[in-house]
Amino acid sequence: MSAQIHPDIETVLLTEEEIRTIVADLGAQISEDYADRNPLIVSVLRGAFIFAADLMRAITVPCAVDFMAVSSYGDGVKSTGVVQIIKDLSTKVEGRHVLLVEDILDTGLTLKYLMGLINGRGPASIEVATFAIKDIPGNRPAIDPLYVGAHVPNEFVVGYGLDYAERYRNLPFVGILKPEVYS
DSSP: OHHHHOTTEEEEEEOHHHHHHHHHHHHHHHHHHTTTTOOEEEEEETTTHHHHHHHHHHOOSOOEEEEEEEESSTTSSSOOSOOEEEEOOSSOOTTOEEEEEEEEESSOHHHHHHHHHHHTTOOSEEEEEEEEEEEOTTOOOSSOOSEEEEEEESSOEEBTTBOBTTBSTTOSSEEEEOHHHHO
């Protein structure tokens, strides 16, 4: 069946319907938690833009959006450990309730860096919403996000914004990429 969905996908982990449910549940929780706080949603580009757009539509309280583009992977499959800010925020965060939105968390080092950077600008609060956490045996991420959509295995996952070398972001599901594609 997975070959019918996309020839490079080994297994589908999260279907479109499961993704919609995850986003709706997160949106409801964020709406409750941020009532009367007008959060600033900061989408980490490029991977989180699809999740951030869907999440904003699921949030029922007023909110604003801005974007940061960072890189710690390049075209590889593992983080280089060096975070480069490619696009910084356009919005001042001082006194704002910031919700940093990320596609996937593995080590958490990039998000920890971004939280420190944004926290230095004086927000009223800063929290993280991640679509997925990669369950890596023996690894505890450097941060503990308040909002987590799903847990995925320690495999190379793509779709719903997640990519390999800028490909597969447009897949409407999340799946495991066949190892022969990236090895």
